[in-house]
Amino acid sequence: MQAVPSRISLEGIVKTFGGFRANDDVSIHVAEGSIHAILGENGAGKSTLMNIIYGLYQPDAGRILSRGREVKISNPRQAMALGIGMVHQHFKQVDTMTVTENVVLGLPGRPVLNLAQDRKRIIDLAQELGFDIDPDQPMWSLPIGMQQRVEILKLLYRQADLLILDEPTSVLTPSEIKPFFNLLSRLRSSGRTIVLITHKLDEVMEMADRVTVMRLGRVVANIEASETNSRELARLMVGRDVIFDVTRTPPRIGSPVLEVADLVATDERGLSALNGLSLTVKAGEIVGIAGVDGNGQRELAETIAGLRKASAGTVKICGQVADRLNPAERKRRLRMGFVPEDRQKVGLDLDSDIAFNMVLRSFRLPPFSRHGWVDFAKIKTHAKQLAERYDVRMRGVGQRARDLSGGNQQKIILAREMEDEPELLIVSQPTKGLDVGAIDFVQRTLLAQRDRGTGILYISTELEELLMVADRLAVIFNGRIVGELPVSEATPERLGLLMTGKAA
Amino acid sequence: MFDFLLDPAQLTDFLSTGLRLSIPLIFAAMGGLVCERSGVFNIALEGQILFGAFGAAVGAYFLGTPTGGLGFALLFGALSGLLLAVLGITLRVNQIVIGIAVILFSTGFTSFMSRVLFPGSGNSLKLQGFGPVAIPYLSDIPVLGPVLFSQDALVYVALLTVVAVYLVLFKTRIGLSIRAIGENPSAADSAGVPVFRLRYACVIAGSTLASLGGAYLVLTQVFLFSDNMSAGKGFIALAAIVLGRWQPQLAFLACLLFGFFDAFQLRLQFNHPEIPFQVFAALPYGVSILALVGLMGQAHPPAAVGRPYDREMR
Numbered sequence: 123m124q125a126v127p128s129r130i131s132l133e134g135i136v137k138t139f140g141g142f143r144a145n146d147d148v149s150i151h152v153a154e155g156s157i158h159a160i161l162g163e164n165g166a167g168k169s170t171l172m173n174i175i176y177g178l179y180q181p182d183a184g185r186i187l188s189r190g191r192e193v194k195i196s197n198p199r200q201a202m203a204l205g206i207g208m209v210h211q212h213f214k215q216v217d218t219m220t221v222t223e224n225v226v227l228g229l230p231g232r233p234v235l236n237l238a239q240d241r242k243r244i245i246d247l248a249q250e251l252g253f254d255i256d257p258d259q260p261m262w263s264l265p266i267g268m269q270q271r272v273e274i275l276k277l278l279y280r281q282a283d284l285l286i287l288d289e290p291t292s293v294l295t296p297s298e299i300k301p302f303f304n305l306l307s308r309l310r311s312s313g314r315t316i317v318l319i320t321h322k323l324d325e326v327m328e329m330a331d332r333v334t335v336m337r338l339g340r341v342v343a344n345i346e347a348s349e350t351n352s353r354e355l356a357r358l359m360v361g362r363d364v365i366f367d368v369t370r371t372p373p374r375i376g377s378p379v380l381e382v383a384d385l386v387a388t389d390e391r392g393l394s395a396l397n398g399l400s401l402t403v404k405a406g407e408i409v410g411i412a413g414v415d416g417n418g419q420r421e422l423a424e425t426i427a428g429l430r431k432a433s434a435g436t437v438k439i440c441g442q443v444a445d446r447l448n449p450a451e452r453k454r455r456l457r458m459g460f461v462p463e464d465r466q467k468v469g470l471d472l473d474s475d476i477a478f479n480m481v482l483r484s485f486r487l488p489p490f491s492r493h494g495w496v497d498f499a500k501i502k503t504h505a506k507q508l509a510e511r512y513d514v515r516m517r518g519v520g521q522r523a524r525d526l527s528g529g530n531q532q533k534i535i536l537a538r539e540m541e542d543e544p545e546l547l548i549v550s551q552p553t554k555g556l557d558v559g560a561i562d563f564v565q566r567t568l569l570a571q572r573d574r575g576t577g578i579l580y581i582s583t584e585l586e587e588l589l590m591v592a593d594r595l596a597v598i599f600n601g602r603i604v605g606e607l608p609v610s611e612a613t614p615e616r617l618g619l620l621m622t623g624k625a626a
Numbered sequence: 627m628f629d630f631l632l633d634p635a636q637l638t639d640f641l642s643t644g645l646r647l648s649i650p651l652i653f654a655a656m657g658g659l660v661c662e663r664s665g666v667f668n669i670a671l672e673g674q675i676l677f678g679a680f681g682a683a684v685g686a687y688f689l690g691t692p693t694g695g696l697g698f699a700l701l702f703g704a705l706s707g708l709l710l711a712v713l714g715i716t717l718r719v720n721q722i723v724i725g726i727a728v729i730l731f732s733t734g735f736t737s738f739m740s741r742v743l744f745p746g747s748g749n750s751l752k753l754q755g756f757g758p759v760a761i762p763y764l765s766d767i768p769v770l771g772p773v774l775f776s777q778d779a780l781v782y783v784a785l786l787t788v789v790a791v792y793l794v795l796f797k798t799r800i801g802l803s804i805r806a807i808g809e810n811p812s813a814a815d816s817a818g819v820p821v822f823r824l825r826y827a828c829v830i831a832g833s834t835l836a837s838l839g840g841a842y843l844v845l846t847q848v849f850l851f852s853d854n855m856s857a858g859k860g861f862i863a864l865a866a867i868v869l870g871r872w873q874p875q876l877a878f879l880a881c882l883l884f885g886f887f888d889a890f891q892l893r894l895q896f897n898h899p900e901i902p903f904q905v906f907a908a909l910p911y912g913v914s915i916l917a918l919v920g921l922m923g924q925a926h927p928p929a930a931v932g933r934p935y936d937r938e939m940r
C-alpha cells in the first residue's frame with residue numbers, strides 16, 4: 123500500500139493513567155523522509171504518544187516498529203540507539219549547566235570528559251545549521267527560542283534521523299518561525315524524518331506531507347496534507363465546525379479602569395524594559411498590545427499586576443493609585459484580574475489539586491473560610507461548578523493541576539481570574555499552546571467579559587488574534603507605545619511598520 | 627590559650643590530632659556528598675559510620691586481621707546503602723524518614739549484636755589495627771612531616787578519596803551524569819542517562835565511604851567497639867556538606883575546621899579540669915550551627931535532592 127517505507131509505525135497503542143485512556147488503540151505510520159504532523163485538541167494524547175515512542179512511557183498494549191522491525195523501547199537510551207530524538211513540549215534541560223554540558227550529557231564515550239573538543243564540534247554543527255549559539259552560556263540564561271535551538275542541536279549531535287518535535291512553534295516568536303521552517307525543510311531534504319506536533323493549522327498545511335488527527339486519545343483521521351484544508355482539519359480535531367470569526371457587538375465604553383503614566387522599569391538583567399510608557403484602558407473595551415516579543419510586554423504586564431517594581435511613573439487602577447499595593451491587594455481591593463504568560467510557574471500551583479487552584483487567592487476569605495477554618499466542601503462544589511462552566515476536561519476536581527493538558531490548565535486560570543468579576547483584566551499570551559477549539563473558547567469568554575463592562579488589556583504577539591478580539595490596538599516598541607489605532611484602521615502592513623519602529 | 631601554636635612539638639601534636647579527628651568526618655562527608663549530588667538525601671551517615679565501626683570490629687575479631695575488619699566494614703556499609711537505595715529510589719519512601727529509621731536501627735542492632743558476638747560486649751576488645759606508615763623523606767619535614775606523612779594508611783585513603791571524588795564529579799562523563807541527575811533527573815533521563823542505576827551506584831558507593839569513617843575509628847583509633855561510638859560525627863559531616871556547598875574540596879575544608887575545633891576543645895578540657903568538660907565538648911557543634919547560620923540562604927543544594935524520580939509522573 124505504501125510506496126515509501128515506514129520509518130516508524132505504531133500499531134494499536136493503548137496507554138492508561140489510573141483508568142483514564144490517554145491513548146486508545148492508536149495506529150500511525152510515519153514514512154521515511156517525510157514531515158508528519160500530529161494534530162489534536164489539548165489533552166488528545168499527542169505528547170503521551172510521543173513519550174511512548176521515546177521510551178519515557180511504556181504502552182499497556184500495542185506494537186512499535188522501527189523500519190519494519192518490531193522493537194521494545196524501554197528507555198530513552200534505546201530510543202536514541204534507534205536514531206530517535208525528541209524535543210519535549212516543556213524542554214528537558216539542566217538549567218545550571220552550560221550548553222556544551224547539556225549537549226554532551228548522556229552520550230557514550232571515553233570516561234574522561236574532553237569538553238574543549240565537544241565545544242568545537244558544537245560550534246561547527248551550530249554553524250552548519252545556521253544557529254548563533256554560545257556553547258559556554260548556562261542554559262537558564264538563554265532566551266527560550268535559543269534553548270529550543272540547543273535542543274535540536276542536541277538531537278543532531280546524536281545523529282538522530284527521526285526527530286519528534288512537540289509543539290516547537292508555540293515558543294517561537296513570529297519572526298523565528300520562518301527560519302525554523304526552513305531548517306525543517308533542509309532536514310527533510312537531508313533524509314531525516316520529522317514528527318511535528320502543532321496547533322496551528324496553517325503550519326500543518328505549509329509544512330506537512332501527511333497529517334494524523336487525534337481526538338480523545340484516538341486517531342480520527344490519517345490524511346495527505348495535499349488532500350485536505352484547514353477547515354476540515356479543524357472540524358476533525360474538535361468534532362464540530364469552528365467558526366474562526368467571532369461575532370462582536372460595538373463596545374460600550376465607560377470610565378478608565380487602567381491609567382498608566384510614564385512607566386519606567388527594568389528587566390531581570392537590569393536593562394531598561396519600559397521607557398516612559400503611557401496607556402489607558404476604559405471599562406468595556408479590549409485594548410490589544412501588539413509588538414514583537416521582547417519589547418517590554420512581559421514587564422508591562424508584571425508592573426501593572428504588581429509583580430515588578432517600577433522605577434518611575436504611576437499605575438492607576440479604577441482611579442486609585444496602585445503603586446504601593448502588592449498583587450493580592452490590587453486584585454482584591456482594586457478588582458484586577460491577571461492571566462500571566464507563564465501559567466506553569468506563575469499562574470498555578472501545579473502540585474495542588476484543581477479545586478485549590480480555583481480558589482488560590484480567595485480560600486482564606488468567606489465563603490470558603492470562616493473563623494480561620496477552611497470549608498473544603500464548599501471549595502469543591504465551587505470548583506465543580508466553575509470547571510463545568512469553563513469546560514475543563516478532567517477526571518475530577520481532586521486531580522493535580524500538573525496532570526492536566528496545557529489548554530485545560532489555562533482554562534482554570536481564566537475561570538479563577540474572571541470569577542471575581544474584575545473591573546480590569548490583564549491577559550498575557552492567553553492562547554499560547556491552545557488548540558483551535560480552546561482559543562475560540564478563550565476569545566468568546568473574553569468578549570463576554572468585555573460586554574459585562576470589564577476593561578481588558580490583551581497582550582499578544584499573534585496579530586491575527588488581536589485583530590479579531592481587540593477594539594483598539596496599541597503598538598509597543600522598545601518599552602514605549604509608539605502608536606494607537608482603532609482596529610478598523612489597523613492593517614498588518616501598518617502595524618508591521620509600527621512594530622519595527624519605522625513609523626509613528 | 628593559643629601559645630601552644632608556637633611550640634613545634636605541641637603544634638605537631640595539635641595538628642595531627644586535628645587531622646585524625648577530621649578523618650571520620652571526611653569519609654562520611656564525601657560519602658554523603660556523592661549521594662546528595664545524585665539527588666538522594668542520606669541523613670543516615672551517622673548510622674553508617676556505626677555500621678562501619680561494627681563491621682570493622684566483627685571482621686578484625688573473627689578474622690584476626692585489620693584487613694578482614696576493613697572488608698567487613700565495607701560490606702556493612704554497602705548493605706546499608708543498598709537498603710537506603712531500595713527504599714528511597716525504588717519504593718520512593720520519604721528519604722528523611724528512611725534516614726532516621728536506618729540510624730535507629732543501626733544503634734539497636736550494633737549494640738545488641740556486639741553483646742551477642744563479643745565476650746563482655748565490645749569495649750574490652752583489643753583488636754588488631756593498622757599501624758602508621760611513614761613515607762620516606764617526606765615524613766622528616768619538621769612539623770608538617772609527622773602530621774601529613776607519618777600517618778595511618780586510612781588517613782592517606784581519606785585524603786585520596788577527596789581528590790577522587792572531586793575528579794570523578796567534575797572531570798568525567800559519569801560525574802557529569804551524576805550532577806545532572808541531582809539537578810534534573812527527568813532531563814538526564816531524556817538525554818540517555820540511566821537515572822535509577824546511577825543513583826543506586828552513588829548511594830551504595832557513598833554509604834560505603836561513610837562506613838570507612840567507622841572502620842577508621844575502630845582500626846586505627848580505639849581498637850574496640852563501643853555502643854553508639856559514632857557520637858554525632860555523621861551529623862557534623864552533614865553540616866560540613868552544607869557548609870562546603872556540595873563541593874568536595876570545600877566540604878573537606880569544613881571537615882578540617884570541625885576536626886581542629888574538636889582538637890582544640892580537647893586541649894581546653896585537659897587544661898581546665900575545673901570547668902565541666904561538656905561545655906567544651908559542645909564546641910564543635912556550636913561552631914557548626916554558627917557556620918550554617920552564617921551561610922543561610924547562600925547555599926543551594928542540588929535541585930532534585932530528596933525527590934524520588936518517577937518517569938511517568940509529569
Ligand SMILES: Nc1ncnc2c1ncn2[C@@H]1O[C@H](COP(=O)(O)OP(=O)(O)OP(=O)(O)O)[C@@H](O)[C@H]1O
Binds near residue numbers: 939
Ligand atoms: N503522567 C500523567 N499522569 C496522569 N495523567 C496524564 C499524564 N500524562 C498525561 N496525562 C493525561 O493524559 C491526557 C493526554 O495528555 P497529553 O499531554 O498527551 O495531551 P496533549 O495532546 O499533548 O495536549 P496539549 O496539546 O495540551 O499538549 C490528558 O488528559 C492528561 O491529563
Ligand SMILES: [Mg+2]
Binds near residue numbers: 168169170211
Ligand atoms: Mg502535549
